[in-house]
Amino acid sequence: MSPYEEVILEHWRNPRNKGRLDAPDVDVVEANPLCGDVVRLQLRVRDGVVEDVRFDGRGCAISQAAASLLTDMIKGKPLAELKGMKDEHLLDALGGVIRTRLNCALLPLRALRKGLSSA
Amino acid sequence: MIDVKAVRADFPILERKVNGRPLVYLDSGATSQKPRQVIEAVARFYREHNANVHRGLYQLAAEATDLYEEARAKVARFIGAAPEEIVFTHGTTEALNLAAYSLGELLVGEGDEVVVTAMEHHANLIPWQQLARRKGARLVPVGVTPEGELDLGELAEAISDRTKVVAAVHVSNVLGTINPVPEIAELAHKVGAVVVVDAAQSVPHLPVSVRELGADLLAFSGHKMLGPTGIGVLWGRKELLEKLPPFLTGGEMIREVWLDRATWNDVPYKFEAGTPPVAQAVGLGAAVDYLSSLGMEEVRRHDLELTARTLEGLLERDYVTVYGPTEPEARGGVVAFNLRGIHPHDVATLLDQEGIAIRAGHHCAQPLHRLLGIPASCRVSFYVYNTPEEVDTFLSALDRVWEALG
Structure with a gap:
């Protein structure tokens, strides 16, 4: 069974940065109503850099693993850099995602973009 | 076996x-898979008999019309109906939209009620929502028991003198529940309401006789019963179909047309505007043959x-x-x-x-x-x-x- 690359299974079983922040600077929820996947992303920003991040949510293994991995990827990064983040950055880091599940994998990235556009 | x-x-x-x-x-x-008998029937139609139906005065058109009407007769026999009670549509969804639109025009007004169930496929829910909105009628939903069955007590309470239509699924596409259509029909007919059944999951899988079910209108699709996509059926009691106004209008469904008005063709043609899915009907006929032989x-x-x-x-x-x-x-x-x-x-x-x-x-x-x-x-x-x-x-x-x- 391979569409669930080891990185996805690993993040699904041991999610990173899961929980909530007190008084986050960015607090955004993105959902895929058709399948019920929900990702909440919270960022604390200092001097234009992501100082801390948390995610919470529910849904499929791919969306939740992608959210976990994304928090690892963006921590310590300047917002300016994150604004240029492409789909491929996340998909490659996940080890590739099959065509039928791209929407799931990209849900947390949509949350991030929504949060950054209002930040 | x-x-x-x-x-x-x-x-x-x-x-x-x-x-x-x-x-x-x-x-x-x-959707079901297709046997070679169906695939070949569709291919043979296009290869050997393709023409528009009911119009041409030439050999091919006569053959295409015969094949189309033969398919209608096969479908009618399959569910214990008369051929003129079989309206070909593009699928269950169109058939149910036809039912909701035409019934709405015939008998639903402000303050009237349409009873639906909580286990409907969207195709047998949204057309009734739209009808209620259009006519100022009320949609009354009936719940499901914890065992996953239709709550018949709630149904009996929901049906009143204001009820014009009861729309229910025969076999739920999620729970699998087989609903007791004869009982539903009995309750509905007591108040003179029309019973519309979504039979998309039942006609392909159960022996269905429309007379025994006691419904007034019943819809199903060809593609879930070994037939092609793009063909569906609305069965209706002849006397009701004759009263119902048309849904889609245009060619073929008319008798006489003036610049400012038109009169309608007989049933079922009154409901078959435009060129019908002829090859698909022929394929559905082959699918019915296949199922009947099993x-x-x-x-x-x-x-x-x-x-x-x-x-x-x-x-x-x-x-x-x-x-x-x-x-x-x-x-x-x-x-x-x-x-x-x-x-x-x-x-x-x-x-x-x-x-x-x-x-x-x-x-x-x-x-x-x-x-x-x-x-x-x-x-x-x-x-x-x-x-x-x-x-x-x-x-x-x-x-x-x-x-x-x-």
Whole structure:
């Protein structure tokens, strides 16, 4: 069974940065109503850099693993850099995602973009 | 007994592999696979008889018309109806939209009520929502018991003198529940309401006689019963069809046309505006022949055997929740379920890696899923070409999904 690359299974079983922040600077929820996947992303920003991040949510293994991995990827990064983040950055880091599940994998990235556009 | 090996040999697609494994197709509730008899009937129509129907004064047009009308007669016999009671549509959805629109024009006004159930497919819900909105009528939903059955007590209370239409599904595409249409019809007819049945999951799988059901209008699709996509049926009692105003208008459905007005053709042609799906109707006729040669009692028995085996296997796995009646006899050949804490999409994707095709999602029944308190579910559904071994393959693959993600 391979569409669930080891990185996805690993993040699904041991999610990173899961929980909530007190008084986050960015607090955004993105959902895929058709399948019920929900990702909440919270960022604390200092001097234009992501100082801390948390995610919470529910849904499929791919969306939740992608959210976990994304928090690892963006921590310590300047917002300016994150604004240029492409789909491929996340998909490659996940080890590739099959065509039928791209929407799931990209849900947390949509949350991030929504949060950054209002930040 | 159905000779499944012989049946399988008729379905070319079952020879193919998916992700290196033989295809195990468990999504016939969404659409069935097609036997070569149907594929060839459609191809032969285009190769040898193609012309528009009911118009041309030449040999080909006469042949095409005969084949189209012959298909109508076959479908009529299949459900115990008269040919003029069979309206060809593009599918169940169009048939139900026709029913809702035309019934609405005929008999639904402000303050009237339309009774629906909480287990409807969106195709038998949204047309009634739209009708209620258009006419200022009220939609009255009837709930589902914890056992996954229609709440008949609630139904009896919901039906009143204001009820003009009762719309219900015959076999739920999620719970598998077989609803007691004769009882529903009796309750509805007491107040003079019209009964509309979504039979998309029943006509392909159960012996259905429209007279015994006691409904007034009944809709189903060709593609779920071994036929082509793009063809569906609305059956209606002749006297009701004659009273109903047309839905789609244009060519073919008219008798006389002036610049400012028109009169309508006889039933069923009054409801068949434009060029109908002729080749698809011919394919549906071949599908009906195929099912009739197997015998619908045998088709039902085969579904039941596979459903019972599936239910038994799922219920003995403590990580699985099954939705709907636990008695196989109370169901059609569909079983919806979830794995604890695992999203149905993950289950479907992992099973696909083993060549097993199942459905995962809300199955066009969002209100029912809301009632069940889940965003989505997995669903397996069977047909004449599925085997007990495929059920076992599916069940053991489910154990591997649980090991991987549970």
